[in-house]
Amino acid sequence: MPEAAPAAVTAIDSHAHVFVRGLPLAPQRRHAPDYDATPADFSALLDAHGVSHALLVQPSFLGTDNRFLLDAIRARPRRLRGVAVVDPEADDLALQALADGGICGIRLNLVGLPIPDFSRPAWQRLFARVRALDWHVELHRDSQALAQAGQPVLDAGCKLVVDHFGRPGALADAGQAWLLAAAAGGRTWVKLSAAYRNWPVPSAPQARAAAERLLRAFGAGRLLWGSDWPHTEHREWVDYTAAQAALADWVPDAAARQRILVDTPARLFKFDQEGDLHAR
Template sequence: MNKTFSNNRKLYLAFLEFRHTENRRPPRAGAAPQETRLQGPAIDTHAHVFRQGLALADARRHTPDYDATLTQYLALLDAHGVARGVLVQPSFLGTDNSHLVAALRAAAGRLRGVAVVSPDIATEDLLALAEAGVAGIRLNLIGLPLPALDQPAWQELLAHVNTLGWHVEVHLQASRLPAIMPALLAAGCRVVIDHFGRPDPALGIADPGFAYLLRQADSGQVWVKLAAPYRNWPAPDCARAGREAARLLLDAYTPDRLMWGSDWPHTEHRHLASYTAATQWLDAWIDDAAARQAVLADTPLRLFQFTGEAR
C-alpha cells in the first residue's frame, strides 16, 4: 500500500475515533477552575492533549495515567478568556501525530499544532499536517542525543519546514543549546525555544547557556516561550525567578519574539501547577500592557499563522 495513502487513512480513522471518544466523555469535574480571565486578546502557545490507550513511543520519559482531552482544554481556554491555542505533540506519543491532527480538525481553526516527525517523512505527509493546522515541528531532546542535522535527510526536512513557513521548536537544557542552534540558524530556520530555555535550576539566569540564548536574539530567527517555570525553578520561586528571566528576555528579544504558554496539563508537575496559576505567573512576569499584548496575541498570531484577531 502506498505509504502516503496509508498515513492519510490512519489520520482519517484517528479523527473518527477521536470524535467518538470526545463525544462520549464529558468534561472532568473541576477541569475549568475558578476563572482568572486574561485581559485583552490571548493565545496559549503550549498545551498537550492525549488520552489513555493511545499508542506510546517505545522510548519515553513519562507515561501518563490520566486523560487530557480537547473538551477539557477548550473549556479552560473559555474560562480564562483565551481565544486560541497551540497543541504540541507530547513526547510520549512519538511521531504518531494522528491524535494531534484529529484535535486540530475538531477545533475547526481555533488551534494550531506542532508535530514531531522523523527526518524521512514524505513531503505529502508534511502537506497533510499543514492542511490540518500544523505550523511547526518539535525537537524534544531532553535526555536524548542531538540529531545529526548536517545529514541529507535532516537538511531536506529543514528545507521543507522553511518552505512551509513553519518553525522548529526546541526543548533542551540551556547548556546544550550551543550544540544545536547554530545548525538550525544556518539552515535558515525560525527557531522557538521552549520553557525559558530550560536554565539549570541551580544557576537560574546565571546559567551560561541562558546567556547564550540571550545572545541569539541578534539573529532575528529565534523566539522564546515563557512557559512552565516549574520545569526550571522550585514552585515557590516561579513568579520571582520567572520575572527575572522574563526581564532579561524582554530586553534581548523584545515582546515581538516572546510568547506565553500554559503547558497544560503540566505533565509530571500537575501537583505544582494549574491553568489559573499559569495566567497568574504571567501577571507577575510582565507589567507593561503593550508588552503583554504582543506576547499574548500579536507575536503568536504571526508565528503560528492564525487568521483574524486573537479575540
C-alpha cells in the same frame, strides 16, 4: 461538526498538550500519564479563562504518531494550530498533509537525549521543507546544550522557537548566554512557560528575573506565553489559573503582555485577527 471559531483573537496559549489513555506510546519515552487531557477539557479551560486560541504541541510520549493531535485540530480548526513530531525521513507528501491539517511547526524534544547529527542529508532536507512551508522548529532542551541543538537550526535558515525559558540551569549559564545573543539574528522566539520545570518552588523570583532578561534581549515581539497544560509531572504545583496569572507577574507592562499573548503568536502561528486560521 467542527467547533465554531471565537469572534476575535483575545489571547493565544502557545503551549499545551492533549491526549487520552490508551493511545499508542513511543518506544522511547520519559513517562506516560495515567489520566486524560481531552480536547474538550482544554477548550472549556480556554473559554473559562478568556483565551481564544491555542497551539497544541505533540506530547513526547506519543512520538511521531500525530493522529490524535490532528483529530483535535480538525474538530476546532479555527481555534487551534499544532506542532508535530516527525521523523527526519518524512517525505514531502507527509509534511504537506500535516500542513493541511493545521500544523505550523515541528518539535525537537531533546531533553535527556543525544543531539542528532543535524548535518545529515535527511535533517537538511527536513529543514529545507520546514522553510518552504514557512514553519518553525520548536526546541526543548536543557540550556547547557542549547547552542549545540539550536545553532544548526538557525544555520539551516529556519525559525527557532525555544521552549520553557530555554530550560536554564542558572541565569548566567553558557546556554542562556547563547540564547540571549541569538536574539540579534531575528529568527528566534522564546516561550515564557513552565517555570516549574526550571526552578524549585517557589519559582517566582527566578522566573521574573529570567523573563526580564529575555524581554530586554528579544522584546515582546519575539516572546510567547504558554500554559503547558496539563502540566505533566507537575500537576500538584500549578493549574491553568496560576499559569495564566504568572505572565502578569513576569511581564507587568500591559502593552508588552498584549504583544506576547496576541500579536506575536498570531503572526508566527498564522492566526488572523478575526480568529480564523489562514485558509488552506
